[in-house]
Amino acid sequence: MAFASVVLKRTLSHSAVMSSAIKQVTIIGSGLMGAGIAQVAAQTGHNVTMVDIDGAAVEKAQKRIGASIQRVAKKKFKEDESAAETFIKEAMERLTTSTNAAESVTSADLVVEAIVENLDVKKKLFGELDKVAPEHTIFASNTSSLAISSIAEATNRKDRFGGLHFFNPVPVMKLLEVVRIPETSQATYEAMCAWGKAMGKATVECKDTPGFIVNRLLVPYLFEAIRMLERGDASARDIDTAMKLGAGYPMGPFELADYVGLDTASFIVNGWAKGDPENPLFGSSPIVEQKVAEGKLGVKSGEGFYVYNKSK
Ligand code: CAA
Ligand code: NAD
Helix, strand or coil, X not given: CHHHHHHHHHHHHHHHHHHHHCCEEEEECCCHHHHHHHHHHHHCCCEEEEECCCHHHHHHHHHHHHHHHHHHHHHHCCCCHHHHHHHHHHHHHCEEEECCHHHHCCCCCEEEECCCCCHHHHHHHHHHHHHHCCCCCEEEECCCCCCHHHHHCCCCCHHHEEEXXXXXXXXXXXXXXXXXXXXXXXXXXXXXXXXXXXXXXXXXXXXXXXXXXXXXXXXXXXXXXXXXXXHCCCCHHHHHHHHHHHHCCCCCHHHHHHHHCHHHHHHHHHHHHHHCCCCHHHCCCHHHHHHHHCCCCEHHHCECCCECCCCC
16 A cells, blocks of 8 residues: 555656646647647646747637637636636737747747648658757647657657647547657656646547547548438438437537548548558548638638638
8 A cells, every 4th residue: 555655656746747847838830729729728827839830820820719718718717707807818928929930949848730731741840840949848749640650750759759639629629639659758658648637638548540549430430421422322411410419419520520621631531541542441532622622621711511601
């Protein structure tokens, strides 16, 4: 018993040290996911730099964060307007923005990358950041589908590299998949888990397999729904209604595909198909490819399977 309690104390104090070590966080990519991760990090007391190569994307993200944090504060401080205002003000003060990734990592404890789902682009970014980030900085990718070990190849810090896979919308979804590659050190893994908890998320441990846990199940389901539509088995609207009312899902598969982004959905299955072309679960969809080619990316562009308010 005494031994167990010493072990527990050591484990706790180690985690506490690692978690307190992650104070300064840089989020690269300020799209759907980067903005959400940056928001939650700022809300939970971290100093955050949110970066994008596109200045307009940063501005859009700031607006989205402004609206989302209002909803969070309203829910958290129902009766107390002034506490809600303070919460928002303090969180926003902890959030700075940049369009220069290299400059933004020089004092980071953790870098979370949430840029376009493209291996070469992610490797190029991490290769550059590896040269300028401090020795202790942990690198993590929020990739939906790429192998973390392939991305980590671009760096000399594989022991300080892992996957931190959040879910959209980040302020609402409670899960964080923590992905370790064989080289990820135990200290890095524990620091990532502790940070996830500090972000208010429940963590699950994942191996570096395609789609980790959630997407390995969810993405083939989305594409099977799209194949039903292509075969003419049912309309998108009816499939969505069926899965919401018949299976209790909060969104139907077409609503969810639009919400995730059809470009991201396409990158995911096409990437998997390259590695495993015979797997019928990784088949692409002509409708999705057509919509992506037309710039109909879902909610973020104003149209996908459905049409949305263009200001979204
Ligand atoms: N920011 C802050 N709060 C938000 C929010 C946001 N962006 N979006 C919704 N909320 C909050 C609202 O304030 C509301 O809170 P209360 O009910 O306490 O007032 C609550 O969430 C519900 O919101 P709404 O009433 O507006 O809408 P809803 O009930 O339809 O829920 C939803 C919206 C949470 C998005 C829900 O439809 C849902 O869970 N959809 C499924 C999402 C999902 O499956 N995500 C995973 C996608 S896969 C992925 O992310 C991985 C990948 O790699 C592709
Ligand atoms: P998005 O298209 O909304 O945003 C991507 C952002 O990255 C854009 O603003 C773009 O300008 C920026 N960017 C591209 N290259 C860059 C670079 N070299 N440096 C800095 N910024 C760059 O995409 P998203 O949906 O936020 O997805 C981002 C990542 O998160 C992807 O890897 C995706 O697979 C993953 N992901 C997406 C979801 C989802 O539901 N959309 C969920 C979990 C994980």
